[in-house]
Amino acid sequence: MNARNWSTLLWFGLAGVGCGGVQGDEPPGVPAVTVEEGSREVSAQACPPGVASRVADLTPPDFAGFMGELTQVQGTLYFVTSSFDTGSVLWRSNGTEAGTVPVKVFPGPPGVYQPTNLVAVGNKLFFQVRTPDTGMEPWISDGTESGTHLIKDLTPGAADSILEDGYEVNGRLVFFRWVAVSSSEARPELWRSDGTAAGTLRVRSFSTVRNLSYYKLKVGNALLFFFAEETGTTLWRTDSTLAGTTVVKQLDAGLTYVRDVSSPGEVPLFILDDGPDHEVWKTDGTATGTVRLDSFGRPVNLLGALGPYVYLTSVDSPVTKRLRIDRLSLSGGGKTHITTLPNPYGAGEYAYPAVRTAVVSGNDLYFTQVIQSDAPVPENVSLWATNGTAAGTRLLFNNPYVEYGYRYPVFATGTGQVLFGGAPDENRPVVPFFTRGSVATQGRLADIFLPDSFTRVGHRIFFTALDATQQGQLWSVPATFSCPPGLTEARE
DSSP states (O other): OOOOOSSSSBOSSSOOBOOOOOOOOOOTTSOOOEEOTTTTOBOSOOSOTTSSEEEEEOSOSSOOEEEEEEEEETTEEEEEEEETTTEEEEEEESSSSTTOEEEEEEOSSTTTSOOEEEEEETTEEEEEEEETTTEEEEEEESSSSTTOEEOOOSSOSSSOOEEOOOEEETTEEEEEEEEESSSSOEEEEEEEESSSSTTEEEEEEOOOOSOEEEEEEEETTEEEEEEEETTEEEEEEESSSSTTOEEEEEEESSOOEEEEEOOTTSOOEEEEEETTEEEEEEOSSSSTTOEEEEEESSOOEEEEEETTEEEEEEESOTTTOOEEEEEEETTSSOEEEEEEOOOTTTTSTTOOEEEEEEEEETTEEEEEEEEOOSSSSOSEEEEEEESSSSTTOEEEEEOSSOBTTOOOOEEEOSSSOEEEEEOSSTTSOOEEEEESSSGGGEEEOOSOEEEEEEEEETTEEEEEEEOTTOOEEEEEEESSOOOOOOOBOOOO
């Protein structure tokens, strides 16, 4: 494993991943995956200058700080930059340089007084931010400085309110607040806000302590959440009203835990860990529509759904430490082993595989496989795609060198192409690439570095990146573009 850092201090979000070669033979009886020739390097810049265009310079050269939280609010893009030199800044953009302007500056160290958890509700932006006078509390913005303000100081004074991420539910912000009941315990409260102090209300207080699951699901106009207690594990729903905050179904008579939930916009699924059984559930937010599909005798995670099936990943064994992919019918009754990916680092004690990001584009699931290590960065990260068959599971891009602190995002444009960050060789930093599902149909998007926070607004994709001087910039590319694929060649 190697490591490098092209920026002195760049917090792109937050978890470093590493890279290296992927190779290895499958033992008898294990379906083989396709390792495409040329997957180790895409050496030519495929898109000419101008396909991806710089929207605005956001930071000075040699930037050390954060850019991200890109959020669309009815056609307007909001995002955050933060550094020791400038403090934290909330921005808005209409996609032009003149229309990319700071909304409000929050002085102070980055990460301390920095807007987080940006959520669009109607034509307003909700977020959380800490100030010296009020602590961490909910704020709102209409895109102007005067219209960017504290909604309500839920915990009066400088003390923080402990708030979970917010969700848009029926035109309101819905969030959970934790209230201390002792020095070591807290209980959750469900809150809603319409953006005014008077309209920011506690919907319901729960007597349980600490057993609200981190995982939540949006299904239609309701938010689903889970409580795990000794007396049973239950699925709840809320429509942001007290009458509409009810138990959907008891999932288990004892204490179990939610391991994973599906991504927004996908078939609502969750995994329940019940001792040795790891159960896959489907829900439509009703009692009759919440059903267990099947269970596995090992921990599994959701990869994504394609057509009538959901695909799941797990570690095949603690000896070989390879990523196994299984398929499960969404109508229940039928699971099939699809394939197992190679892991040349499997002999390492900590070299377990995991999926960092997965997206659906067309008839394929695209995902990054990360091989963990005992260091702050993993051993390897690689981009794969699968159509749900062993023959259709292929390695698209393998990063030959680690980029410390980089997330390696994968983004489906909605027009058939997928954008991702990759380093073509150990002598270059990570640059943006596109792929249409094969090594022969992918190439470099632009000669800029460390792309992140891909977000679609209308017919364009916006993202952050650095130039050669490490100046932070906002970039965009059409959601539909045509570039010839880059030249590919295998490197030994």
